[in-house]
Amino acid sequence: MAESSRGKLAIVTGGGPAPGINGVISSVTIEAINQGLEVIGFTDGFKNLVLGDASAARPLTIPDVAPYYHRGGSILGTSRTNPAKKPEDLARVISTLQGLGVKYLVTVGGDDTAFGGSQVYKQCNGAIKVAHVPKTIDNDLPLPPGVPTFGFETARHYGVQVASNVREDAKTTTRWYMIVCMGRAAGHLALGVGKASAATVTIIAEEFRGKPVTLKLVCDILIGSMIKRKAQGRGYGLAILSEGLLESIGEAGLLAAMWDLMPAALVAELKRRSTKEQDEALAEYLGRFGNVERDAFGHLRLGEIEFGRMVRALLSKRLDVLGLKTTIVDKDLGYELRCADPIPFDAEYTRNLGYGAVKFLLSPEADKYGAIVSFLEGKLVPLKFEDMINPKTQRMRPRLVDVDAENYECARRYMIRLEPADFSDPERLQKLAAVVKLTPEKFREEFGHVVE
Structure with missing residues (x-):
């Protein structure tokens, strides 16, 4: 030329x-x-x-x-x-x-x-x-x-198609689906997919406003939604989680969560070991949920962790204790969307x-x-x-979801999740507690922290 x-x-x-x-x-x-x-x-x-x-x-x-x-x-x-x-x-x-x-x-x-x-x-x-x-x-x-x-609007468009199909599958088979949606720095895609697909509940990192986030808190929000749905006569649902929750929980939070996932006998044995040995054992156990790799600074590469599978494992264990039987299927959503027309x-x-x-x-x-x-x-x-x-x-500077705007307020209004009114209204509290055969007082003790 x-x-x-x-x-x-x-x-x-x-x-x-x-x-x-x-x-x-x-x-x-x-x-x-x-x-x-x-x-x-x-x-x-x-x-x-x-x-x-x-x-x-x-x-x-x-x-x-x-x-x-x-x-x-x-x-x-x-x-x-x-x-x-x-x-x-x-x-x-x-x-x-x-x-x-x-x-x-x-x-x-x-x-x-x-x-x-x-x-x-x-x-x-x-x-x-x-x-x-x-x-x-x-x-x-x-x-x-x-x-x-x-690219965002296209990704949301096809993400909603996947989520809507999965939501219908959940209804047809009476189970819960949990989608972890790509977006490490911000929850726009998760919220957009969840809102437009009428997901039961969507959890993004921004909603915690910088406060500490634990895996148990995320799981308890999800269990609260499951209980509330059950109280409404529906044993199925769709939850959307932002990938950014993994970053918010962080390395220390993920390792701490391993105590709840380990068998009781292993926990008892580790309690007798040194702190260093405990940390090594926790990191090794974390390897069950992905490749545990560290960067040049010794920090875990959180992107290698299968977050959805980890949440599902902890959910299943918590639900067994509560006597709430349900099938949970986890799915990652992101790579399927990036090269769509x-x-x-x-x-x-x-x-x-x-x-x-x-x-x-x-x-x-x-x-x-x-x-x-x-x-x-x-x-x-x-x-x-x-x-x-x-x-x-x-x-x-990353653009985060504005959780003070009406766009997010609207999304929350259409989610099924525990709210302060569920604990202040004795009749509602009694109905929710009955689903998992707890007293209202015990239910408040177990789940009251999710609305604080």
């Missing part, structure tokens, strides 16, 4: 997949070519760029990208390589881009990809103009209020974002700063890197 008179634009996609990546690639390519630019795409994110491998660049034409506008996945692939972790890696990235004659760069991804793009702009003093298109199905990036990250919302949205990225890069503003592309009320709103990314953490 002949060198374009207006220069060359490169596209890099990073992080986990999200519905709509191909929509961004397509719209960026089409608009850039229509504006007289040559377009190249790098395969597998920054992975090959940090190696200085220019052969990872492939030319993109309109016929190359147009057929994939409505398709999931990424025709360029993706990776989680962070180009800014090491100065020498970033230097190779910039050298490779400049060696290929790249004047404009569009990055598509989350925190690491955004920070990498911002550092490319900073280290080459704006010689390469950079626009970042934010994506995550978690919807946890701090865009303007009411503006989702692309985008729904019309995200198809349109990513066209806006791709077009907006090119428009920004060709504007005088791109000479002054690199930016994250956003749209508000139909208008392009470039957000400066320095206003969005904390240089110390190299990340954006």
Whole structure:
């Protein structure tokens, strides 16, 4: 391809997949070519760029990208390589881009990809103009209020289909299903899926407002919902848990929960051992629920833990003690959603974002700063890197669910879970206690803490 008179634009996609990546690639390519630019795409994110491998660049034409506008996945692939972790890696990235004659760069991804793009702009003093298109199905990036990250609406759409089918299965088979929904930093996806699928109860980390969260507390909230449903004559339900609960419980909380899951004989034996031996035994037992790995700082990699299976194990043990018989099935939800074909919302949205990225890069503003592309009320709103990314953490401040807003208030109103009124009304308290054959006083002692 002949060198374009207006220069060359490169596209890099990073992080986990999200519905709509191909929509961004397509719209960026089409608009850039229509504006007289040559377009190249790098395969597998920054992975090959940090190696200085220019052969990872492939030319993109309109016929190359147009057929994939409505398709999931990424025709360029993706990776989680962070180009800014090491100065020498970033230097190779910039050298490779400049060696290929790249004047404009569009990055598509989350925190690491955004920070990498911002550092490319900073280290080459704006010689390469950079626009970042934010994506995550978690919807946890701090865009303007009411503006989702692309891919979220599609993930919620298909997540609701799964949850609704599972809810009907629960009703048909008289059992409980428990879905752990992806979203480590925020509970947007869990709440969105739970609310739209009419789940019985949804639990997200934000509702605890920073207070300590224990696995027992999560389980008791779920058991409270089961008891309340049983009192209503329904022995089935659907619970949605946010993956972020695992982070809130933390390593110490998970290890402490192992005491409740271990056989009584093993607990008695461990009580006679040293604290160090106890900690080692607890960590070993935790391995029953996933690969117990530690990072460079010695902390457990919580993402390796099968949270749903752990909650189900503790629930089953607690329910046996209470004499409440029910079948519980756990399911993780997230990976099934990331490469789905985008729904019309995200198809349109990513066209806006791709077009907006090119428009920004060709504007005088791109000479002054690199930016994250956003749209508000139909208008392009470039957000400066320095206003969005904390240089110390190299990340954006996560956007959490606002549990003081009516959106969450509405969600809570339609959940079936224990509420303060269940304990203040003697008749309601008596009815709930009778389900598990406890006195009202004993029921309050067991479950009163879930509404405090």
